[in-house]
Amino acid sequence: MTTHLAKVRRRKAEPALARLRISLGCLLLAGLLTMCSKGPSPANPTGDLYLQLEATVGPAPLVLNTGTYPNGNGEQFSISAFKYYLSNVKLTRRDGTHYAVPDSYFLVDAAVGTSQHLVLPAVPTGEYTGLSFVVGVDSARNVAGAQTGALDPVHGMFWDWNSGYIFMRLEGTSSASATGRLLFAIMGFQKPYNALRTIAPAFGGATVTVSPDHQPEIHLSVDVQKMFTGPAPVRFAEVYDSEGGPSAVRVADNYAAGMFTLEHIHPN
Amino acid sequence: MRWASVACAAGLLLALGLARYCSKRADAAARSALVAALPRNFPAPVYAPVPAREAFELGRQLFYDRRLAHDGTVSCASCHRQATAFASPERISPGVGGRRGRRNAPALQNLRWKHTFFADGGPKNLETLPLAPLTNPLEMGATLPSVLAKLNADPVYVRQFARAYGPGPITSYQLLRALAQFTAALISASSRYDRYVRHEAGGTLTAQELRGRALLQRKCSSCHATDLFTDDSFRNNGLSRSFPLDSGRVAITFLPADRGRFKVPSLRNCALTAPYMHDGRFATLAQVLAHYDHGLVDSPTLDPVLRQPNGRLGIPLTAKEQRELLAFLRTLTDSAFCRAPGLAAP
Numbered sequence: 001m002t003t004h005l006a007k008v009r010r011r012k013a014e015p016a017l018a019r020l021r022i023s024l025g026c027l028l029l030a031g032l033l034t035m036c037s038k039g040p041s042p043a044n045p046t047g048d049l050y051l052q053l054e055a056t057v058g059p060a061p062l063v064l065n066t067g068t069y070p071n072g073n074g075e076q077f078s079i080s081a082f083k084y085y086l087s088n089v090k091l092t093r094r095d096g097t098h099y100a101v102p103d104s105y106f107l108v109d110a111a112v113g114t115s116q117h118l119v120l121p122a123v124p125t126g127e128y129t130g131l132s133f134v135v136g137v138d139s140a141r142n143v144a145g146a147q148t149g150a151l152d153p154v155h156g157m158f159w160d161w162n163s164g165y166i167f168m169r170l171e172g173t174s175s176a177s178a179t180g181r182l183l184f185a186i187m188g189f190q191k192p193y194n195a196l197r198t199i200a201p202a203f204g205g206a207t208v209t210v211s212p213d214h215q216p217e218i219h220l221s222v223d224v225q226k227m228f229t230g231p232a233p234v235r236f237a238e239v240y241d242s243e244g245g246p247s248a249v250r251v252a253d254n255y256a257a258g259m260f261t262l263e264h265i266h267p268n
Numbered sequence: 269m270r271w272a273s274v275a276c277a278a279g280l281l282l283a284l285g286l287a288r289y290c291s292k293r294a295d296a297a298a299r300s301a302l303v304a305a306l307p308r309n310f311p312a313p314v315y316a317p318v319p320a321r322e323a324f325e326l327g328r329q330l331f332y333d334r335r336l337a338h339d340g341t342v343s344c345a346s347c348h349r350q351a352t353a354f355a356s357p358e359r360i361s362p363g364v365g366g367r368r369g370r371r372n373a374p375a376l377q378n379l380r381w382k383h384t385f386f387a388d389g390g391p392k393n394l395e396t397l398p399l400a401p402l403t404n405p406l407e408m409g410a411t412l413p414s415v416l417a418k419l420n421a422d423p424v425y426v427r428q429f430a431r432a433y434g435p436g437p438i439t440s441y442q443l444l445r446a447l448a449q450f451t452a453a454l455i456s457a458s459s460r461y462d463r464y465v466r467h468e469a470g471g472t473l474t475a476q477e478l479r480g481r482a483l484l485q486r487k488c489s490s491c492h493a494t495d496l497f498t499d500d501s502f503r504n505n506g507l508s509r510s511f512p513l514d515s516g517r518v519a520i521t522f523l524p525a526d527r528g529r530f531k532v533p534s535l536r537n538c539a540l541t542a543p544y545m546h547d548g549r550f551a552t553l554a555q556v557l558a559h560y561d562h563g564l565v566d567s568p569t570l571d572p573v574l575r576q577p578n579g580r581l582g583i584p585l586t587a588k589e590q591r592e593l594l595a596f597l598r599t600l601t602d603s604a605f606c607r608a609p610g611l612a613a614p
Binding site: 142143145146147152153154158160161162163164190192193 | 386390391392393394395396397399400403404412413416439440441444445448519520521522523
């Protein structure tokens with residue numbers, strides 16, 4: 001304890017020097033580590049896995065702004081923005097165990113083509129029989145303060161005055177809406193209106209094999225109409241916006257029930 | 269070949285992680301003075317990161333910078349003034365274009381000990397809190413990308429951020445962390461009361477003040493608890509029958525039981541932070557005490573501690589008791605905090 005305090009005091013006295021010493025130490029260690037980890041490690045081989053998300057509204061491909069679609073409840077609508085978080089990706093092995101892709105937070109934006117192509121890097125090789133992910137951002141990250149990357153609030157997916165991430169955001173227009181507009185900001189991670197949903201699209205016996213030589217690609221279809229149809233149908237005449245709460249739970253229950261389906265797998 | 273590159277990348281990631289860990293250690297050492305400065309009479313803080321000097325100074329500059337508002341007219345400090353414990357003397361203070369919301373700007377003090385912020389507890393982390401006033405059209409009316417663009421266009425800020433966080437464009441992470449380094453350091457714990465409980469020089473309370481303290485402990489401390497003088501909870505203290513203008517916590521939780529519930533504020537510096545309540549309806553502390561004595565309005569969510577066994581609402585307080593309470597409340601004034609040059613505009 002005394003030694004520690006003495007160290008702290010010394011560091012305070014010469015902070016620049018201490019910092020330099022620490023940085024030099026870090027550099028040396030970093031170099032060593034890089035050297036040590038050079039070359040293949042046959043004990044733990046890995047490969048990349050790709051996830052391609054294809055947005056549709058019912059059977060039709062999603063076209064922002066100009067497309068007009070039925071919502072499944074006899075109302076028509078257009079979509080100007082559709083974004084969602086896909087996080088906490090897990091791959092299931094045949095024996096029922098999982099591989100959790102570390103720090104996997106993706107923001108998928110229908111307006112940004114590249115955002116629909118997700119790379120799951122350095123997945124341990126092997127055969128996987130299923131996939132699961134969270135639509136949204138887990139409660140821990142919702143309250144963890146400033147974030148970077150996909151979770152940077154600059155992306156417009158952070159709700160500030162009732163703070164937390166928007167899990168799925170749809171903006172658009174519909175003549176059925178009292179205001180003519182639609183704004184669904186699906187969010188909320190606290191009981192009883194927790195809209196976090198974990199989704200595991202059925203693989204139906206399909207498998208995906210990850211190896212150093214193959215970069216398989218899983219294609220998922222993402223049907224936007226499923227926000228409004230399913231266990232709790234949403235009519236725009238009744239609900240045309242959501243900022244969390246009971247309406248968010250309704251939409252989340254809907255999209256959890258069938259928005260994401262396996263299209264096919266390219267073994268590549 | 270492919271293997272080598274994957275392994276190299278992994279090595280680099282590890283090294284980066286390690287470097288980050290090391291720099292955290294260095295930060296920890298630099299911050300030790302501030303860790304030691306945590307008030308002995310306070311519970312453990314909620315917000316762990318402790319201000320580092322460079323980021324703190326940056327946060328201080330940002331806090332006082334009007335350019336953050338979309339039209340450059342208001343800063344955080346426009347509504348949160350140091351002389352009044354970073355509260356606003358106005359009932360509702362004006363934002364950009366003179367626009368006004370519906371709530372009184374609260375004191376900013378001891379924020380590291382709070383789980384949630386605002387009268388309704390909407391923001392849940394000190395770092396992400398500033399996003400609300402920055403982007404609220406009635407307050408600073410800006411957007412996060414526009415604020416970052418302004419900062420990145422200013423060579424002085426670019427240099428200062430680089431000193432605190434390393435080179436590269438200024439990010440929202442850096443902006444929010446820097447602001448939090450300043451707001452986390454707004455610690456008020458050097459009132460005469462503090463010196464009394466910590467047995468420090470100048471820590472004497474008069475007999476009347478001590479009677480006021482005993483009264484407060486008996487009649488008010490179920491909400492104004494600990495030496496933070498708040499339990500950080502949300503309660504309906506009988507201001508309205510139906511809360512038509514501002515329903516409080518229910519807007520956050522969607523739970524009917526939370527209608528009319530508002531955050532219990534700290535009593536620290538309350539002699540300086542008039543007007544009172546979430547909407548600034550009471551101009552004086554005497555009015556506040558009168559409200560608790562005989563002004564409560566009943567509603568289904570009224571806090572149970574404000575219902576007396578005889579069916580009466582509120583907290584009965586004689587005129588003498590009110591004088592004693594007021595005398596004690598004044599001992600919570602922390603003039604050093606309200607005058608500290610290190611917290612003033614740079």
